[in-house]
Amino acid sequence: MRKLLPSLLFLLLKLSYTFAGSPFVATTWAFTQATINAWEQLNSYDLALDALTVGCRTCQAMQCDFTVGYGGSPDENGESTLDALIFDGNTMNMGAVGGLRGIKDAIGVARKVLENTQHSFLVGSLATAFAKDMGFPEESLTTNYSSNQYETWKESNCQPNFWQDVTPDPTKSCGPYKPKSTCSLRRRHPDPILTNEIPQDIPESVFNTGNHDTIGMIVMNAYGHLVAGTSTNGANHKIPGRVGDSPIPGAGAYADSEVGAAVGTGDGDVMMRFLPSFLAVEQMRQGATPSQAAQTAIDRITRKYPSFFGGIVAVDKNGTVGAACNGMDRFPYTVANRTSNGAVVYYADCKQT
Incomplete structure (x- = not known):
């Protein structure tokens, strides 16, 4: 009988694990291959951080829409620089890089900041030096x-x-x-x-569906561990030294495993002023659905910037996904879970302001 107890305990733990949560991957835009790779990684090892890293790394390698990874969005000097963030909803710890030069794997470097330092954010050429110390090769990002x-x-x-x-x-x-x-x-x-007037002299945004700035990804494993992250080469033609919202916690991404997570994409210079990912998570904490939370975050921005271009994807701890957007007709986002049979692209209809 004693020999049966360990086996019985293992079976109970396995059943508990199986029904502990609703694992999923949700990604901004129609980045299906990144979503699929993250989902397959999650199914293989059930480690949320690994899945997120694999997913964002996929877009970096594929140069998704030329707004992620090397070889896109050159600044006014012709140089591509990278931003990335990983936010852990269990520990509320993060790792981020901004204005990363000469290193292709921005999400990998962000993870090293998360796991191998007590810091949160490294920037510029000194982030490159850190990456080289961590074993990343320095190479040209120009194509x-x-x-x-x-x-x-x-x-x-x-x-x-x-x-x-x-x-x-x-x-x-x-x-x-x-x-x-x-x-x-x-x-x-x-x-x-x-x-009682809309400002008329705010410059038109140069962001659009071809210059949208970011992959944002949310992953939850079967234990309910939520993580969120971003990777981007920033705004095309940016002033050298510019860092957008993507690597800033609460702006580009935010996660709390007790509540949910959110990621943003679009005009990062505007978005970072409102911390929309943080706001969406806090709205869900107060009982809003993911769709309502994402819309509240967008509305907070458009109240001041009616022509703002961007979108928010929010997911609660139960795996319910919602999105909201502005400045485009429809905003695509991609989801993979146990019922999706692969990566499925959904569309949020943007509220017209």
């Missing part, structure tokens, strides 16, 4: 595609760009730019709450 993007942009007088309140006129030239002497004296954006 023929990114070089052609850069040259075409230069030939069009550096249009579009992200400059404002500078001289010479940034809509007609490539600079170099200097600040206008009257810049600090002008109130550029009137308060729509006081004037």
Whole structure:
């Protein structure tokens, strides 16, 4: 009888494991191969962090939409730099890199920050030095595609760009730019709450479905361990040194295994000002559905920036997925779970502001 007890205990633990949660992978955009690879990894080893790393690494290698990984979104110097984040919903620990230069595996470096340091965020050339110490090879992130993007942009007088309140006129030239002497004296954006008007002089976003900035991924294993992460090469034609929302916790991604997780994509310079991923998780904590939580996060942004371009994917701890968006007709996101028979692309209809 005693010999049967360990076997019986193992069986009970296995049954408990099987029904402990509803494992899934959810990803921004129609990044199906990244979702499939993450799901297969999750099924093989049931380690959420490994699945997330594999999924984001897939998009980096595939150069998804040329907005993830090397060889895309060159800055004003023609250089591609990378941002990435991993957020662990069990420990509330994170690892992130911003403006990473000369290292292709941004999500891998972010994970090293998570697991091998007591820090949260490393940036720039010193993040490259850290990555090299961790065994990552330094190599060029430039490709023929990114070089052609850069040259075409230069030939069009550096249009579009992200400059404002500078001289010479940034809509007609490539600079170099200097600040206008009257810049600090002008109130550029009137308060729509006081004037009851939408500001008319906010520059049009250069973000769109071809320049959307990020893969955001959420993974939950059968134990209910939630993790969220991002990887991106940032905004095309960005001012050198720019880091977007993707590696910032609560902006690009956020997770709490007791509640849910969320990821964002789009105009990161605007999104980081509102911490939409954190807000969506907190809305779910208060009882909102994932769809309601994502919409609240989008509404918080569009109240100030009506033409904002972006989307939020939110998932609760039960595996229910929702999304919301603005600035496009429909926002695709991809889900894999036990009932999906592979990766399935869903679409959120964007609320028109």
